[in-house]
Each structure stands twice: as structure tokens, then as C-alpha cells.
Amino acid sequence: MSSTRVSGVVVTPVAFADPPLLNVVGVHQPYALRAIVQVQTDSGSVGLGETYADDAHLARLAAVADVLPGLDVYDLNGLRQRVSDVLRLDGSAQVGGMLAIQNPADVVLSPFEVALLDIQGRELGRPVADLLGGAVRTEVPFSAYLFYKWAAHPDREPDAWGAALDPDAIVTQARRMVEEYGFTAIKLKGGVFAPDEEIEAVKALAAAFPGHKLRIDPNGAWTPATSVRVAKELAGVIEYLEDPTPGIEGMAQVAGETDIPLATNMCVIAFDHLKPAVLADAVQVVLSDHHYWGGLQRSRLLAGICETFGLGLSMHSNSHLGISLAAMTHLAAATPNLTYACDTHYPWKTEDLIKPGALDFFDGSIRLPTNPGLGVELDEDALGRLHEQYLACGIRSRDDTSYMQTVQPDFTRNTSRW
Template sequence: MRIRTVTVTPVAFPDPALLNSAGVHQPWALRAIVQLDCGDGLTGLGETYGDAAHLALLRTVAPLLVGLDPFHTNELTRRITEALGAADAPDRHGLTGGTGPEKTALKVLSPFEVACLDLQGRITGRPVADLLGGRVRDEVPYSAYLFYKWAGHPGAAEDDWGPALDPDGIVAQARRMVDRYGFGSLKLKGGVFPPELEIEAIRALRAAFPEHPLRLDPNAAWTVDTSRAVAAGTEGLLEYLEDPTPGIPGMAEVARDAPMPLATNMCVVAPADLAPGFGAGAVGVVLADHHYWGGLRRSAELAAICRTWGVGVSMHSNSHLGISLAAMTHLGAALPELSYAADTHTPWQLGTDVVAEPLPIVDGAVRVPEGPGLGVELDPDALARLHEDYLRCGIRERDDTAYRQQFEPDFRRRRPRW
């Protein structure tokens, strides 16, 4: 069995005006769908970022994978890393930490590795979770992902979620998330307003949801001193504080005094960060993201390293579709080390997807698909529609800062801001 064709399709789908420390989400989110076709109706699926620089690298390596045995993922890795060399494709938004050739290569590898695992599962008749060692749970818990947000994109109608710009708005958003999806934990994307206002929102969430674990993620918007003050001010309220300040040294300073674990998807983001990050005691939780850790098997290796260091594991999310949700669910099902509910943006997509039957979130969890491979099938008509949206939308790079500056010319991305 060999890969005959490799198809990379960029897509776009509507995204609400979600605020963060870098700016605000654009009206369209970009993704790329990877298909590895082995003939006889066997096609493996992967999903990744859709920014132009990343797409160019995906298309550079795609022809090199023709003829590859989908079980030979070591050879897959060799071909990709040799082809990319010192290539680097940094993210404009900067919300997933630093970049470099190592991280770039792993980002390019990831969707092809996932698609190979999907193929392996389809060929053997086994779910991907079995290929990762077998499931240790039948359902993977996810956390509600709360955002400060505008009522809608400027010039457009109010979206289905409406505004959330104060504690009452955040609590109302959380209530709707919990009522609709049954989430058992809540995460607030911070770094938008002065820290004391975001502490008020956390306190309002605690009052409204006394039993729900809470998290706050300002995307490194605070200085070390501000981070210490927020950590002290939220003692007993947060299960973890995520990336309060930039860099491993700053995180280590905060971690020494913080009464809760510090989590990260910004300062430990590639293998080279593990020894300095863990050695300095900078983080207590790593948000493993298979999209930039090189796929599912490398994410499982990351979790094992975290176990060795006594570091907790969750999973990070960016705006994504159902192939990524399926991959995350199989990974979470096979990770004994998964100690916190994973992030997901799925509710913000309001049902838009490229898979024929999107995986439902019930009681805050996604049940592991029973079918072979990832257990989801591509909807070709939906893929074609979302590709047409990509061609029409005019967005080719995610740039939260430049988009916000269209409406607030004085806005600047600063890290730290407070």
C-alpha cells in the first residue's frame, strides 16, 4: 500500500470577533485539509493551519510523499525535515510562542502524520487510539473556551453569541456554553482588559459556577510583578494560570510564588524548550498541541516526558474543524497523562465543518469514534464550499493585530502590556 496522491486544500469558515492580547479574530478563520490517497477508496485525513506561508511549505513537501508507505512515518519525517531544512514560517499573531526551523518542520509534519495514522487505522480496521497504545478513557473531556468579544464584526449584524465585554457578559456566555454542551470546566481568554477587571470576571464565574474548575489565559500580557499580583488575587479560584508573562525565565519567577500551577502553550513549544523550561520549574502544565508538536505520536512522547518531570498535561486549541477534533479526541483517549480537560474552539464554529457527521460534545466530553482510523469522513461538498469561501474571503494570513487596527488605529500589540 503506497500513497498515490497528496491533496492540500485551503479552506475558510466564519469566525466571531473574539478578542485577545494580540487583537481580534478576523471574520474568516483559515485551515488546510490534507488528503493522502492510496487508492481502493482509502484516503487519510489531516488538518492544519491555512496561512499562506504554511500552505507554501505543505505544498513543497506534498509531492515528496507520493510512493510512501503510510506505515513508514519515520521516513515521512525524514523526507519532510530534509526538504524544509532551515525554513521558518512564523505566526503573525504570536499566540503560540516562538518559532524556528524545528517548530516549523513539526508543524508541517503534523497533518501528514495524522493522515498516515488515519490510513493505518483504515487499513487495519482499528481506531487511531488503538495505534497510540489503546484507549484509557472512552470520552475525552473538553473545557468551555470563553472570550471577551464584540457583538459582531464591525459593519456586520450581531452574531449568534452577542457581546461579552464585562463580567456579566462572560458569565452569560459561560451559562450558554454549559447549558448547550455540558462543559465541566471554564477557561477565560484574558489579556484584553486591565488585570483587575479580568480578576473580577473570574470571581463572577466562581460565584456563578462554584464547582467548575476555572482557568485564565492572558497570552503573556503581564509583567512578572503583575503576574504575581494576579496569581495572589486569584488564589483558590484557578486550577491553573496560563502563560501570564513572556518567556521561560519570567514564567519561572512567577511560578516560584504562584499558589496555582502555571500552564503554557507559549514558552515550552518545541523539544528544545523542554529541558530549560522544566529545569527552571517554569511550568506545571503543558498544553500539548499536536498541530505544532509534530503529530499524535510525538504528542504522546511529550506527555510521557511531562510524566517523568511531574508536569500535568492538557491540550491547546486554535480555531479548528472536525478532523482536528477527532485527532485530539483519539490522542486524549490514549494518554494516561491527560490530567486536565482539553481546550476546543468547536462551539464558536456554530456547526460549520468539513466532516460529514461532526462529533458532538455531550456533558462536556467527546466520545471516541468507533470506526477505523479517525472515525470521521470528509464531506466533499462541504470541503468545496469552504474552499470557495477561502478563495472569496481575501484573507491569506491570520493577523489579529492589523484587523483590530482597522477599527482602533491606536491599538498596538505589546507583550507584556500591563
């Protein structure tokens, strides 16, 4: 029986408009960067992947793309070996603006693995969820992801969402999200204002949306003592508290003084972090992210470890497009113990490069695509437009802090400030 093999790889960096969303390290730049991976085969199939697009990451993607021709599309272990052989690197790779990954191999592997699974599904006539063990749910719930934000980027027209700089505006933002998408879980990105102001915003959300599950994520903006105080203020109000303070040790201090589950996508972001976190009882919910955990199969391994040690499982998001959302949806659909609504930035985007209709929200959930592979099709014209936008925008890496300092020169990253 002949095998389908990789014949070529195209990596295309793109830029898409991003609102001025505030966070602990600054503010989102006018454009977010992504790289679109197209893996071509000798049978004519094309598989899709999506990942980060800073210059260093693009160089690694290109180096791996050069060695993939000839690879059997079912040989995921062979893919991992080729990635490892190419990326014998030292040092860390900055991911998504905040996270330092010590070994970038998993981050580089992910979009190629997703693309190969997309090809496998297309050739077998089965959705990717079937290749991950089968769907245990056909609708995947997501949460409304709220941000403090400016009305507009400097010297640009206001966006459709307007400013959100106080509790009333956060409630208004949430109401629009809930009305348009049907979300039943709400997450507030914190770490922007003093903790008491953000506590007030969460309580305002609780009053406005009784029955909705609430979360706040200050990205490590608080000391352990402040985190404990906030947890006491929000006991009975939030379903979990995400990354209130930096590091496993700090999280363990907080966990020892509150019954609210602590979630993370900052201190447990690689398999080596799981053992010390479990031993310290530092986190109760791990926010998975296939973009830096090594793809969909490695994320299933993470899910199994979490189940073994009684850890809850949710899903982290960064600014992304539809290929990533499709992969996230298939993974969540096929992961039995991923029982929390997933994060997504998708409602904040105003442009995409997949053909519409495959990933619409109904009652806060996305219905699992049933077409083969990821179930999405690339819009080549849109890909070209967003690539031209990448070439013209001048941004080559995410740097929320430097961008914020162009507006507020004295701004410093807020990590553990309060």
C-alpha cells in the first residue's frame, strides 16, 4: 500500500487588525501576527496549521519546513524527530508576549502536526476529532473574554466596541458579548487597574449576569498576600482565579489559603512543570494550549496527566484566526475531562482567512465541524490580503510594553505590582 508523503510546505506570515486591549504588560498593538502553515502532499491534499509569527519563530518554521518533504503524513513521531533534529537550540523563546518557553520544539511542532492531522482527516473522510479518539461532545462551549480597552489606537478611528475603563463599561462590553454570542461563562482580563477596582468590576458582572460562571485573570499582577485578599472578596462569585501571582511557589501559597480553584497558563506551560505543581498543590485547573504544548496529540497526553492527578482542564487563548479555532474545537470536543468553557479571542477579530460558515457560535458554543479534517477551507484571496497587511504594518514581534510606552512613557510591566 503506497503512503501519502509531504511534497512541500508553505509558511505565510499574516497580520490582522487587533483592538487596543489592555493587560498586565501593556496594550495590544494595532495588528496581531500569525503564521499560516500549508503542508502539501504528493496526493494533492493540503493540510492547514496556524501559529505565532515573530521573526525568530518564522525562522524556525522555515528550517523545519525545509526537511519535511518525503515524510509520511501519518508519521507524527517522525515529524517530532525531524523538528528536534533541526531545533537543537539553547535559550528561551518568548511566546504570545508573556510566556518564556525553555524549549521551542513543541511550539514549532504544533502547526505542522495540526496540518498533518488535517491531511489525515481529509484523506480518510473523517473529522480530526475522530483521530483524537472521537468526539465526546458535538458543541464546545467558549467564554466571553472581556478586556479593559481604549476606544481606539492612537491616531486611529474608534473601533466598534468603544472604551472600557470602569465596571459599568465592562458590564456593557459583557452584555454585547452575551447577546451576540450567547456565552454563559465570562472571563475578565485583569492586572490593569488596582485590585479593588477589578473586584468591583467582577461583582458588577455577577450582579448583571446571575448564573453566569465568572473568572478573572490578572496575569500574575498581584503578590500572594493580595491574591489571598482578592480570593476572599470573590469567594462564591468566581468559578476559578487564574494566575493571580507569579510562579508555582507563589500560587501554592495562595492555594493554601483559599478554596477557590487556581488556574494557570503561566506557571504550568510544559510537561516538566506538572510534577512540581502537583507536589505543591499550586494549581487546580490547567489551561491547555496546543500551540505551545506540542499540538493536539500532546495536548491529549496533558489531559490524561491532569485526569490522573485530579486537575481540572480548560483552554487558553491568544489572538488567533479560524484555523486555530477549528483545531481548538476539535481538541476540546475529543477531550472528556475538558469541562470548563474555553477561552477565545475570536469575537475581537474583524477579519479572517477561512471561508465563512464553519465556525459560527450558537448559545456560546461552536458546533463541531463534521467535514473531513479540520472542516475549514482557506480563502486564498484573504490570505493574500492579510499577508500584504503583514508586509505593510511593520510589526515583526508582539511587544505590548513598548507599544504602551509610546503612549505612557513611564509605563512598566505590572507583574507582582500590587
